Amino acid sequence: MKIIGAETILVSVPFEAGGIPPWSFGGDPKCAFDTLFVRLETDSGLVGWGEAFSRNEDTALKSLIDTRVLPLVVGREAAEIARIKFDLEFELQNFGRVGPIVYGISAVDTALWDIRGKACGEPLVNLLGGPFAGELEVYASLLRYGNVDDVVRITRQAVERGYRYIKLHEITMPEIAAACEAAGGDAVVMLDTNCPWSVEEALRYDAELAPLGLYWLEEPVWPPENYRGLARVRATGRHRIAAGENAGSLYDFVAMVDAGAIDIAQPDVAKTGGVTELLKIAAFCDAASIEYVPHCALFGPGQVATLHLNAAHRSTPMLERLYCDFEAELYGGATLPVDGRLKVPQGPGLGLEPDPAVIERYRVA
Ligand SMILES: [Mg+2]
Structure with missing residues (x-):
């Protein structure tokens, strides 16, 4: 089962928090939280979803994952979760062991586990x-x-x-x-x-x-x-x-x-x-x-x-x-x-x- 497609989707949903706008995260304080999805698609038709930490509609983070992380995932065997994670970390080690690159790798790993569970017909737990x-x-x-x-x-x-x-x-x-x-x-x-x-x-x-x-x-x-x-x-x-x-x-x-x-x-x-x-x-x-x-x-x-x-x-x-x-x-x-x-x-x-x-x-x- 090969990965034939990998994309990020950045969503920002407004919320009501009952108080003043919270943390700024280095931008304008906003009552909205991001969800930065990584969506992996396999040649068997199974799709896996992961998430990278994101705040303030972080299009730079999305772009980094799109251009540096996801191209290394397409074509890989979806069952090789640990090996893909290791290869991504090893190849990208110079670009940070904490922060955006790792956020992208984290999302890929979670999406691969989602695919694994779907392939087995079992919940992740x-x-x-x-x-x-x-x-x-x-x-x-x-x-x-x-x-x-x-x-x-x-x-x-x-x-x-x-x-x-x-x-x-x-x-x-x-x-x-x-x-x-x-x-x-x-x-x-x-x-x-x-x-x-x-x-x-x-x-x-x-x-x-x-x-x-x-x-x-x-x-x-x-x-x-x-x-x-x-x-x-x-x-x-x-x-x-x-x-x-x-x-x-x-x-x-x-x-x-x-x-x-x-x-x-x-x-x-x-x-x-x-x-x-x-x-x-x-x-x-x-x-x-x-x-x-x-x-x-x-x-x-x-x-x-x-x-x-x-x-x-x-x-x-x-x-x-x-x-x-x-x-x-x-x-x-x-x-x-x-x-x-x-x-x-x-x-x-x-x-x-x-x-x-x-x-x-x-x-x-
Ligand atoms: Mg805390």
Whole structure:
């Protein structure tokens, strides 16, 4: 079964988040999230879908994947997932081991697993060893609102929608404390700060945050690869430290663990090498006694793949989902949590196909 076609499709769907426009990601803040699909087609007629991390209608990223990654995939044998991934990484090693090239390789890998599952007539989770759970807890990963009123209102809304775990992205004490109080005993709260602080600043926050009883503290230190800095914060023992969404491969997690930087590893299937790499990272985490909770700020095939991966791991990690309501659903609502939980699709491969009408309407490139 040969790959005869490979293309990217960049979609950007507007959402309602109940607050001010969130992160800018280096562009104009916008209430819309990208899904950058990689679509692989085989000579048997099977089609596989993967996802590369993207923000702000990233046509440059799309072009990079189109021109550097996908030409190396066409003509290959679709069953050779690990070999294709290795060849892409080896041939493109000079263009980055973290970032856009790896995002493209991640998407190809996930699409190949989708094809594999469809060829076998089995859901992806079965190919990964089978499920430990048929549905997963989902945590509401709130956006950053930067004011007490919005974060309190939206925290309550998430609780009322049935979420039992909520992650904040606030970076100032009044908002963090107010949200924790608003969650009350109804939801467990995590804090993700996205690398804002020096080690000294992070240590001050680490002490100040301690009475709030956060479930974990995520990426408190700049830059993301400052593993020694993270280790210094972790050494206080006041918080369990989570990180890894900015890693490129298994080896970054080995370095984090060697540094004593993390309690919780958060690889992202659309940034860290796809399904194949996450399986390696999961096995490493098990052996190193590190908790494995994949990062997922995705809404396309990456989110669906993460569902399968999480269900196939013995700890059945919670699925992360950014808390926003989209104008249109890529999967007709099948990826919308109900009462804070989401079922693992049972169809072959990823088990869900994106809605062509939604793709057509929101396609930007
Ligand atoms: Mg994060």
